[in-house]
Ligand SMILES: Nc1ncnc2c1ncn2[C@@H]1O[C@H](COP(=O)(O)OP(=O)(O)OP(=O)(O)O)[C@@H](O)[C@H]1O
C-alpha cells in the first residue's frame with residue numbers, strides 16, 4: 001500500500017538523514033527501529049508530507065505523496081515525536097477543532113468521535129482542563145487521540161509510547177491493535193518489545209539506511225542456533241569482546257551477561273539461547289557499524 | 292472550514308490576557324481624554340468632546356497606537372504553531388493553506404477590532420459623565436462613532452495587520468515584526484515632517500498610509516460649529532488613498548501566502564555531501580567527576596553575573612519590552628519633537644532642558660511599566676517555560692537566583708532610560724542649533740528616573 005522508493009533527504013546543514021531508503025509497507029502494523037539519529041523521524045515527516053525529500057518517491061495507494069500532499073492529508077493521522085500546545089485551550093476543544101480540520105464537519109458525528117477518543121485514551125475526566133496543564137504522558141495521550149481522529153487510512157506515530165506508564169502503554173497498544181486491518185500503521189520506537197508484540201513487519205534503520213527488514217518472527221527464527229550466552233566477570237569482558245562478536249552485554253547480579261553470535265558453540269561456558277528480537281536488533285546494529 | 296478556523300482563532304484570542312489588558316488600557320486612555328480636559332488625544336481644539344470631529348480624530352489617532360497591539364495578534368498567529376511545535380499536527384490535517392493562513396488572520400483581525408472598539412465605546416460612555424461641562428457637549432449621535440470607526444479606524448487596522456502578517460511570515464520572529472513596525476512609523480514620521488509644507492499637501496494626503504490627511508483635508512477651514520455638527524465627507528482623494536494602500540495590503544497578503552509552506556524543503560542536491568553521525572570520531576571517554584567543579588563564594592559570584600546577563604538579555608529581546616519601549620518612544624519622541632513649538636507658534640531652540648522636560652512628561656512612565664512588568668515576568672518565567680527544573684537542580688545557592696534578577700531589572704531600567712536619552716539627542720541633532728549636554732540629561736533626567 002505504501003511504497004517508498006530511493007528516498008534521500010539532506011537537511012540544509014548538510015546532514016544526510018535518509019540515504020536511498022526503499023520500503024514496501026502493507027496494511028497492518030509496521031515497526032521502525034533504530035538508534036538515536038538514525039533518521040526515523042525524518043522518514044516519518046517525509047511520509048507525513050511535512051518535509052519535501054531531496055529525491056525519491058513515496059506512493060500511498062494511488063496517491064503520489066510528494067506531488068499531491070493534500071490528497072494524502074485527507075487520510076492521514078500523524079503524531080509527531082514531540083509537540084507543544086497552545087495555552088488556555090482544553091483537550092476537548094482542541095480535539096474538536098482538529099476534527100473539523102480533518103473534515104468531520106457534522107457536529108453530532110464530531111462530538112461522538114471526540115468523546116469516543118477521549119474515553120479510549122482515558123482523558124475523559126480531564127477533558128475540560130487546559131492542555132498546557134497536562135502531564136507529559138497525558139499530553140502524549142492527547143497526541144494519540146488526535147492522530148486517530150477521522151478514521152485515517154495511514155497512521156504515522158513517532159515514539160507513541162514514550163512517557164506512558166505501563167498501564168497506559170498497554171491501553172495504547174490495544175487501541176492501535178484494534179484500529180482495523182485495512183489501515184497502514186507505522187510506528188517508531190526504541191522499545192524492541194513493542195515491535196515484537198505488535199508488528200507484522202518491521203525495518204531497522206541506522207545511519208539513514210535500512211539495514212534489516214522483514215517479519216519479526218522470521219527475523220528471530222533466522223537467528224536460531226546462533227546466539228549463545230554466558231555470565232562472565234567484569235575483568236574478563238574485554239577478552240570476550242576481542243574474541244567473539246558480542247551482540248549485547250547486560251549487568252545481572254554484579255556479573256555481565258553477554259550474548260554472542262556464532263554458528264557453533266564458542267566454548268564450554270556458553271549456553272545456547274533462543275534469540276529474541278532484541279538479539280536481532282543488536283546484531284544488526286553491530287554488523288552495520290562494522291560495515 | 293475558513294469560518295471555523297477564523298472563529299477558533301477569535302475564541303482563542305478572546306481568552307488571551309493581552310487582548311483584555313489592551314482593551315482596558317485603550318478604554319481608560321480614551322475615557323480620561325474625554326472626562327479630563329487636560330488630557331487630550333490628537334487635537335480636539337475647542338470642539339465638542341462628543342462632536343464628529345473629535346470622535347473621528349480620536350479614533351484615527353488611537354488606531355495608529357493600536358498597531359502595536361495588532362502586530363502582537365497577527366504575529367502570534369504566524370509564530371504560535373511554529374514556536375509551540377503544534378504546527379506539524381495541524382499541517383498534517385486536510386486543511387488548505389488558504390483556509391489555515393487567512394482563517395487565522397481573519398480571527399486575529401477581529402480580535403484587533405474588538406480592542407479598538409473600546410475607543411468609541413469609551414468616548415460614548417465618557418460623554419455621559421455627569422460632571423462634564425455641558426458647554427463642551429453636543430447631542431449623542433451613535434452614527435458619528437460608527438462612521439469614525441469605519442473611515443478612520445478599521446482601514447488602519449486592516450492595513451497594519453496585512454503588512455505585519457506578511458512581515459511575521461517572512462521573518463518568523465516577533466522581534467522582526469516589531470522592528471518592522473517601528474521602522475515603518477519612523478519613516479512615516481520623518482517623511483511627513485519633511486513634506487509638511489503647503490505645496491506638498493495634496494501629495495501627502497494622497498500617499499499617507501492612514502488616510503487621515505485626506506480625511507481631514509476638507510475640515511481645515513471649518514468653524515467650530517461645523518466641526519460639531521458635520522462629518523467629514525468621503526472625498527475622491529480619500530478613496531484614492533485607501534485604494535493605493537488597500538493594494539499594498541493585498542500585495543502583502545499575497546506575498547505571505549506564497550512565502551508560507553506546510554512542508555519544509557530539503558537542501559538542494561548540489562550541496563556538498565557530508566555524512567552526519569559517521570564523520571566524527573568519538574571524543575575520548577571522560578569519567579564522571581573529572582571536570583573540576585567549585586561551590587565556593589567566588590563561584591557564586593560568577594554564577595550571579597552569568598545569570599544577570601542571561602536575564603537582562605531575556606528582557607531586552609522580549610516582545611513586551613519592545614512593544615512598551617516602542618509605544619514609549621513614540622509618545623516621548625513625539626513630545627520632544629513638538630516641544631520646540633510653543634503655544635503661540637514661535638519656534639524654540641531644542642535645548643537639553645526642553646528635551647528633559649518633554650521626556651519626563653512623555654516617557655518616564657514607560658521604564659516604570661517595563662520594570663514592573665518584568666519584575667513579575669522574571670520570577671514566573673522559569674516556571675512557565677519549564678526550565679526551572681533544570682535550573683533549580685543546579686548546585687547554585689538560592690541567593691544567586693534573586694540577586695541577578697534584581698541586577699537585571701536595574702540594567703533594564705537603566706537601558707530604557709538611556710534609550711530615551713538617545714532619542715532626545717537624536718531629536719536635538721535632527722533639529723540642530725542647540726548644544727547637547729549629556730551631563731544635564733544625566734543629572735536632570737536619568738538619575739531621578741532611575742532612583743524613583
Ligand atoms: N531540522 C533538522 N536540521 C538538521 N538536521 C536534522 C534536523 N532534524 C534532524 N536532523 C539530523 O538528521 C538525523 C536524523 O534525525 P532524526 O530526527 O530523523 O532521527 P531519529 O531516528 O528520529 O532519532 P531519535 O531516536 O533520537 O528520535 C540526525 O543526524 C539529526 O541530527
Ligand SMILES: [Mg+2]
Pocket residue numbers: 040041042081158
Ligand atoms: Mg525521532
